[in-house]
Amino acid sequence: MPHKPPFPRRRPVRLKNYDYTAPGVYFVTLCTHRRLLYFNDPWLRDLAARTWQAIPAHALGVALDEWVIMPNHVHGLLVFEPLAGPAQSARNRALPIVIRTYKAAVTTACRQAQRAFAWQADYYEHVIRDDKDLDNTRRYSLSNPLKYTDPSGHFPVPLITGLIGAGIGAAVAGGLYYAYNRESFDWGECLVATGAGAVAGGLIGSGVGLINAGAVGASLAVASTAINVGAGAAGAGAGYIATNPESFDNTNFAVNTTAGGVIGGVSGAIPAEGAGLLAKGLVNQVGSVAQYSVSQAVNGQPITQNGIANSLIGGTVAGVFDMGASSAAAQLTSGFQPGKWVNPGNAALLATGSRRAAGVAGVGAIYFFTAGGISVGINATIPSFEIEPE
Secondary structure: OOOOOOOOOOOOOOOOOOOOOOOEEEEEEEEEHHHOOHHHOHHHHHHHHHHHHOHHHHOOOEEEEEEEEEOOEEEEEEEEOOOOOOHHHHHHOOHHHHHHHHHHHHHHHHHHOOOOOOEOOOOEEEEOOOHHHHHHHHHHHHOHHHHOOOOOOOOOHHHHHHHHHHHHHHHHHHHHHHHHOOOOOOHHHHHHHHHHHHHHHHHHHHHHHHHHOOOOHHHHHHHHHHHHHHHHHHHHHHHHHHHOOOOOOHHHHHHHHHHHHHHHHHHHOOOOOOHHHHHHHHHHHHHHHHHHHHHHHHOOOOOOHHHHHHHHHHHHHHHHHHHHHHHHHHHHOOOEEOOEEOOOOOOOOOOOHHHHHHHHHHHHHHHHHHHHHHHHHHHHHOOOOOOOOO
């Protein structure tokens, strides 16, 4: 009777008779043992990133394309360039050798540092066929944080956090409307306020969830924009409700929330360094004046110098908040760069990358909510003063 092995044999994943030293582009995925979230540890994540970046120095004619390190796996595109040297040189840079060397280097460093870590046996690879395949794979790799959730699959965390945020936003907006419009309560107006709060909260929640899942590159930009737009709209909407008790108007509310979202989105897209900080302040000032002007035009009211002056004051205050909060957030998120992870260098302050990013996103949301309310509130409550025309 033939001997039966105690475990099933692993099915080969390499292409039969394919030359893995040949020039071309290869997409690889390396998973941790049992998909444990080892790379949530900043030290391990940094080690994996630095070791990946060092591949071209050890593998002849191998260059890096897009790559990303997720909490329990690594995605990367490796470019094998044509070699003019002897065939032996090409054999030394075979894909299995490159991957085996990389995994061994990470494992060895962990053992020397007495860190628990293990790779899943083998790896997944895909030979890129053409430019379209390459573009699709790049998009998949960089958008992987959108799909990442738990160690066993791709459960949509940003969707769940977005739904939670929508629920919170709807409850807050509905509560504010009721608190400031008890005497003139109208179900239609309440639904408008609640719906706007749900949309704003959903944007904030999905952005926070995306960042907490390890967003990088394009995904991080999408998350940041969602948070900025949602929080800007939430702040402006809340400010309008609070400063217009018993006089809620659907059109004016829509104008204010939309303007707040636009201002938040534009400001959030500006780099929080150097001249970018000044640009953020200018965006808030110009946006506040535009918000006032559109609101007046919608209501058929004249645009006055007094109104412009008041809106500039509100925009200036919001801009000061924006510059300060954005500068602080930029310092805290300095470890994130598109397509790679760079050690932030302050482990005492930043315990883990994903939690840190989610915390910064939450601080940004609070800022925009506050700044939006202050901007609209000042415009509505500051005593009027006249500017004499020339």
